[in-house]
Structures are given as C-alpha cells and as structure tokens.
Amino acid sequence: MAKDEEKNSQASAAPNEGEVKAKQEQTSAKEPAAKAGETEKVADLQKQVEELTKQLDDQKDQNLRAQAEMQNMTKRFKKEQAQLLKYDGQDLAKGILPVLDNLKRALEIEVEDENGQQLKKGIQMVHDHLEKALADHDIKEVEALNQPFDPTTQQAVQTVAASGDQKPDTVVQVLQAGYVLHDRVLRPAMVIVAQ
Structure with a gap:
C-alpha cells in the first residue's frame, strides 16, 4: 500500500500530460501576440527616432544657414561701410569742382593795375588752399x-590733326580738368585729342 500511496502522491504531484500541453499551448499562443505587440512598439519607436533625427538634422541645417547668412550680412555691411567712408566726400567734391574751375578761369585773366594784381594774388591763395x-x-x-x-x-x-611732334591719340589741350577720388572718377577731363 505504501507503493500505491507513493504512486498517487507522485501522480497528484506531477501534472498530467494534458494539463501540461494545455498550458504550453496557452503560453505559446500568448507569446506571438506579445511578440507582435512588442515588434509594433519597437517599429513605432524606431519611426519616431527617425523622424526626430530628421527634424534635428533639418534644424541643424537651418541653424548653419542662418549663421552663414549672418556672417555674409556682416561682411557685406562692413564692406559697404568701408566704401561709404572711402568715398565719403564724393558729392561735396563734385559740388566744389565748378568753383575750382571758376578760380582757374579768374587766374587766367591778365591784369595790369595794382588792385587787380592784389585781387589775383588773393584768388591764387584761395585756389591753392582749395586744391590742397x-x-x-x-x-x-x-x-x-x-x-x-x-x-x-x-x-x-x-x-584735331596731329602736327609735327604730336603722336596720334595724344591729348593736345585740356578744356576742363578731370578729377578722381581714390580710384573713382569724379569727373572726366574734357580734352582735345590729336588724330
């Protein structure tokens, strides 16, 4: 009887084969569903990571472009400012040039009396000061x-036709003086050229 009791206790302790198979089937049925759910979550997370990475790359690109644009604007501003400073007196000089022309014309007039000589000397001083x-x-x-x-x-x-010692395409007379500011022509010289 002791043997029968042992068999019964072993039989009751060990689940029968039907129960084991049922549990395995339930577990195996749950595993694919769980794995499928996890796979979907992983795929969703990977998709989100890709989207966020793309957004981050786009933001980095926009940031770099904005920085480059700012640097270009700064360079352009500095260049324009330097140009403005370099040619600052251009308009004033253009306004003064006719005055200088008139002073030169006044100096070309011949005077014979003392008052005329004094006046011409004063005009010469103004002319020289203005040119300086x-x-x-x-x-x-x-x-x-x-x-x-x-x-x-x-x-x-x-x-005009070139005379003896004049070379062709040479300026033979200046009718009005021309002026340059640095490398910019303020007014071209009006000239007569030998041909």
Whole structure:
C-alpha cells in the first residue's frame, strides 16, 4: 500500500500530460501576440527616432544657414561701410569742382593795375588752399595734357590733326580738368585729342 500511496502522491504531484500541453499551448499562443505587440512598439519607436533625427538634422541645417547668412550680412555691411567712408566726400567734391574751375578761369585773366594784381594774388591763395584741401582728401586732378588718351578718365570733345611732334591719340589741350577720388572718377577731363 505504501507503493500505491507513493504512486498517487507522485501522480497528484506531477501534472498530467494534458494539463501540461494545455498550458504550453496557452503560453505559446500568448507569446506571438506579445511578440507582435512588442515588434509594433519597437517599429513605432524606431519611426519616431527617425523622424526626430530628421527634424534635428533639418534644424541643424537651418541653424548653419542662418549663421552663414549672418556672417555674409556682416561682411557685406562692413564692406559697404568701408566704401561709404572711402568715398565719403564724393558729392561735396563734385559740388566744389565748378568753383575750382571758376578760380582757374579768374587766374587766367591778365591784369595790369595794382588792385587787380592784389585781387589775383588773393584768388591764387584761395585756389591753392582749395586744391590742397582736395588733395588732403585724395582728390586728384587727372593728368591729361600730352598724355595718351584714356577713355576711362578723359572725354574727347574734339579731335584735331596731329602736327609735327604730336603722336596720334595724344591729348593736345585740356578744356576742363578731370578729377578722381581714390580710384573713382569724379569727373572726366574734357580734352582735345590729336588724330
């Protein structure tokens, strides 16, 4: 009887084969569903990571472009500011040039009396002072007389036949002086050119 009791206790302690199979089937049925749910979650998370990575890359790109644009604007602003400072007196100089022309014309007049001489001396002083002020601001007269004609700084208003020692395309007379500010022509010289 002891053997029967042992068998019964073993039988009751060990689940029968039907129960084990049923539990395994339930577990195996739950596992694919759980794995499928986890796979979907992982796929969703990967998709979110990809989207966030793309957004981050886009933001980085926009940030770099904005920084580059700011640097370009700063460079452009500095260049424009330097140009403004370099050619600051251009408009004033253009306004003064006709005055200088009139002073030169006044100096060309011949005077014989003492008062005329004094007046001419005063005009010469004003003329010289004005030319010095222009030179101090890098405004220079275009050298044209007896020079080869340069269309960038000179304007030919008349041509004449070249005489003995004159070379063709040479300036033989300056009708109105031209001026440059640094490398910019304020006014071209009006000249007569030998042909």
